[in-house]
Amino acid sequence: MTIQQKKPEAWEIKAAIPRAIRDASLAKVTPPLAGLPDTLPQSSQGLPKQILTPREFDLTENYSVTELLAKLHSKELSSEELTRAFLRRAAVAQSATNCLTDLLWEGAIERARYLDSLPAPLGPLHGLPISTKEHHGAKGGNETANASYVAYIGKFQGSTVSLDTLWDAGCVFFARTTQPQTIMHLETESNIYVGGESALIGMRGSVLGVGGDIGGSIRCPAAHCGIYGFKPSAHRLPIAGGTAHMAGRESILSTNGPMAADRDSLELFMKVMLDAEPWKLEPSIRVAPWTPYEFTRPLKIAVQWWDGVVKPHPPMIRALREVSEACKKAGMTVVDWECESLDHKKGWEILSSLYWPDGGKEVLGLLESAGEPILPLTNFIIKDQPTVKELTVTEMFKLCAEREAYRTSYARHWTSTGKQDGHEVDIILCPPSFGAATPHEQSRYWGYTSIWNLLDYPGVVFPVTKVDKEKDVKDFDYQPKNEEDKFVYDLYEPDLYHGCPISLQIIGRRHHDEKVLAALKEVERAMGKHKG
Amino acid sequence: MTIQQKKPEAWEIKAAIPRAIRDASLAKVTPPLAGLPDTLPQSSQGLPKQILTPREFDLTENYSVTELLAKLHSKELSSEELTRAFLRRAAVAQSATNCLTDLLWEGAIERARYLDSLPAPLGPLHGLPISTKEHHGAKGGNETANASYVAYIGKFQGSTVSLDTLWDAGCVFFARTTQPQTIMHLETESNIYVGGESALIGMRGSVLGVGGDIGGSIRCPAAHCGIYGFKPSAHRLPIAGGTAHMAGRESILSTNGPMAADRDSLELFMKVMLDAEPWKLEPSIRVAPWTPYEFTRPLKIAVQWWDGVVKPHPPMIRALREVSEACKKAGMTVVDWECESLDHKKGWEILSSLYWPDGGKEVLGLLESAGEPILPLTNFIIKDQPTVKELTVTEMFKLCAEREAYRTSYARHWTSTGKQDGHEVDIILCPPSFGAATPHEQSRYWGYTSIWNLLDYPGVVFPVTKVDKEKDVKDFDYQPKNEEDKFVYDLYEPDLYHGCPISLQIIGRRHHDEKVLAALKEVERAMGKHKG
DSSP states (O other): OOOOOOOOOHHHHHHHHHHHHHHHHHHTOSSOOOOOOSSOOSOOTTHHHHHSOHHHHHHHHSOOHHHHHHHHHTTSSOHHHHHHHHHHHHHHHHHHHOOEEEEOHHHHHHHHHHHHHSSSOSSTTTTOEEEEEGGGOOSSSOOBOOTTOGGGTTOBOOOOHHHHHHHHTTOEEEEEEOOOGGGOOSSOBOSSOBOOHHHHHHTTSOSEEEEEESSSTTHHHHHHHTOEEEEOOTTSSOOTTSOOSSTTOOSSOOEEEEEESSSHHHHHHHHHHHHTOGGGTSTTSOOOOOOOOOOSSOOEEEEOSOOSSSOOOHHHHHHHHHHHHHHHHTTOEEEEOOOGGGOHHHHHHHHHHHHOTBTTHHHHHHHHHHTOOOOHHHHHHTTTOTTOOBOBHHHHHHHHHHHHHHHHHHHHHHHHTTTTTSOOOOEEEEOSSSSSOOSTTOOOOOHHHHHHHHHTOOEEEEEEEEOOTTTSOOOTTOOOSSHHHHHHHHHOOHHHHTTOEEEEEEEOOTTOHHHHHHHHHHHHHHTTOOOO | OOOOOOOOOHHHHHHHHHHHHHHHHHHTOSSOOOOOOSSOOSOOTTHHHHHSOHHHHHHHHSOOHHHHHHHHHTTSSOHHHHHHHHHHHHHHHHHHHOOEEEEOHHHHHHHHHHHHHSSSOSSTTTTOEEEEEGGGOOSSSOOBOOTTOGGGTTOBOOOOHHHHHHHHTTOEEEEEEOOOGGGOOSSOBOSSOBOOHHHHHHTTSOSEEEEEESSSTTHHHHHHHTOEEEEOOTTSSOOTTSOOSSTTOOSSOOEEEEEESSSHHHHHHHHHHHHTOGGGTSTTSOOOOOOOOOOSSOOEEEEOSOOSSSOOOHHHHHHHHHHHHHHHHTTOEEEEOOOGGGOHHHHHHHHHHHHOTBTTHHHHHHHHHHTOOOOHHHHHHTTTOTTOOBOBHHHHHHHHHHHHHHHHHHHHHHHHTTTTTSOOOOEEEEOSSSSSOOSTTOOOOOHHHHHHHHHTOOEEEEEEEEOOTTTSOOOTTOOOSSHHHHHHHHHOOHHHHTTOEEEEEEEOOTTOHHHHHHHHHHHHHHTTOOOO
16 A cells, blocks of 8 residues: 655745755754654753763853853853854754754854954953844844745845844854744744744753744743743844834834843843944934842832733742742732733733734735745734734724823833832732643733733743642632633643743833843842852 | 905804903903004014013013022012013013913912912922913813814813923913914914914013924924924923824824923923923833933034035024034034935935825814815925825835834934044034024925934024024025925025024934933033023
8 A cells, every 4th residue: 555645835845945954054063963862752851961072061051151251251161162062952952842943053163263263352242152033134144034934935134233232242153043933923833943942042052042022932932941031121122134024013012132041141131232332223222221220128029910811820820929928038028919900801902903903914925925824823813813903004093092091001000009108019020921831832822921012011031940740739619710711721731731840020110121130130039049 | 335244164163262262361461461562563572571560571581490490499589470470471472473372360370379378399390380382281270272173172181291290390380372283384373373382482471381393393483483492302201191193103203392491491391301200100201310411522513504405594504604613612523414315305205204194184184074274384294295195004114114224324324423533423513494484384394303303313402693684695696406495595585584583403313312402501602602
């Protein structure tokens, strides 16, 4: 009996090209990876130790960015050695998670050698390997960027103010990572790639990467992989020049931000970017130098136990309880953040419509032009949202005015928290998602991250604990409040999530980016974490 | 022979109502104005001295805002006496220029008495009479705001964060001023009113007022009346709550700003507004406290002799020459700002379209709904602009992206001015208009103010000189470069403009609001003006 093989479609043939380019870039890994298992284990976290040399493993496993930079600046460590170690570790991460679009093998080594040849450090990131999302572009070289669209395969993508700044600070770009179809899922899947930046950093195949966030694309994956991710307020970091939809749309803004293996490198990243005064080249950026914040009294923290729409899973509630208890013990004031009156559901209605004022025409047209299938999570965020339709400019202005009214009521609510004692809430402590990473194609509730995009509030996520099936039992008495709540409730099975990272999120008022990172430091101190 | 009187149209009857209300508010002036001439002189600047008491004249004529506040704070002067003096002077200004929509006689006196009764000053503006544009709304009372639309006559308008802030700082609102049809002319005329805030302040019927600027509506009238006017970067001062078109439109932003008889009160106004942290109540406002700027080395000034489209009239070129010579003498570096490569004409094409992404539908509909005639300058800014048409959201996004590209090339040009000596240009010194105030209905070239709205650069105008028919002779050899240049060239006749105020404009980079006011201080010092 012969099995009739389906003839591949034109888009499938085309979609294989970037994967072939990626595989070719991985074939350059020297020495080649040895000892990769034929079948991946349930968790791949043990692979790097098995495959890398002890020296490579040590360099990529045991040091924060600050520590690596100290070694690089003092020439105790060469950039070439460090870069080769991360190139090999990224290749291991790729084999386990499919997170890369390409490994920049030759370019990275050449750059590292150049940096090593200099008599003095080029800048604050001298010699540090950094990864980026593929659709952000590339510095130097002839790299293309398809942004996970078959239609864009082969499109040349130049550099940006963002990449130039990191480059001028002395970094080594060594790997680029994948993005989902339309760059608008909370899970990375497209007709070309699966994977993502957080998977790379989660396996320490990189310790510092650049992400982008318009609904949670930095924070949600970072939270699910147990790494750090920071979304500053919009117009704080340069972003122009990467692949973006509806260029010129201002109704809701995306922002770049750091994803990192340790806390302190978030602040380092911000400082490096803003010391370069990006507003001089990209004038939409606010003129606001990075000005570290110092708390002069114990924090006042509001805990958002749920968002009034969807109840978080038990491990998330446990994480909130553990961290808020630790904060209380450290002398901070902890109050509740009541969401019911703030109507997060209304927020989502405004936001989801403002994501696609053209009704999704541009991106659906891009998919159609290449003949590639529309994936379920693309349908979810465009076609399944009753709010998404092509608007007239007048309808869009009306919706922007509603957004502004929503922001105003939220801001006034926040301001009112200072009425009684003269001190308004410093930060909100809240879930970055209803729980741990969901099974494939189930990331269908964005509310815990996206509401802060609507409000343009800065947010940072940080690892807290892991799902523990003994502690985090399912509450069989819970009565879901609505359809989305039921969907999320049904997703929880302690056995399925056991051992998965659980992270929390700290949110500050608009433009208080520095304060959010300062608060993270205080909260982690209260948690007993002294080293980032 | 009897003359057949045309029966008034419905809109004319309605439009007479707010004028009757205004006249009733003026009838309250006590004692009534005596000695008003039946026919106005060519210049009305001499009227206040003829009509006011010597004490009223002294109080309203001879002191800066800072000096008045010192007298008020020390109780050397009562707010009631000062308020009554300005109420009467504003009434004189009204009789000469038709600048008011209403005099807030009772409310202002009641407020002043309340302030006088307090044991200590309420705030930094304690007791100071302030005027506002009518469409900004009103604090307390039951004032309506028609924003010069017949359709809006009788519409109640509440207060705003902007007015609340000035109120909480202790001011007295005593008069509201008119705006042109659609609030989008550079001359104040509507089917209800003529006049304007600058005319009131130009006659010192007020020493501090609140204006708004999306194309020059603070700066151009201030320049023509010989007063000070400051347009900060957008989103610096609260603005929500006044009457605005296309609420929610973000393609081009209007901003409020001070119009004042003296320089220092511009900075005082900004400080009072930002000390109140308006972003806590109006979250579109940038979190940016007012931080006075100090120059640590002599300024580097770029002089824009013309904008590459329309040649300024001779008195404006003389003003540029005189001030730039004074700056050079004071040790500043003065270079030329070459506009040709920056294509201001292209800037206008983008801007004029972005003013009306709905093709003007909303405002034309408002005029039509009341049956009121469309005035020539409304036709000019909507119907006569080939760029104005109703856009789809996709077309608007494209235009916003073009705007951003334009801003980017301008920003990079500015940054490049520092390449040779390491110091980029601090400010641009430029005309706020091609010349002095034009005859009726001829304000048809906005480029000298509106380009800075497109770029979102802060700008201040300040008085420099007066047209002098002996010095400022017409250049009969000049060959106009294009149609607009010819229109403007033909407008100039030395005899017609003799004695009219000529002002200049200082422009800074986006968000450098404080630097612009600091530069004005340095430039005026170079000009030999020590007192604001």
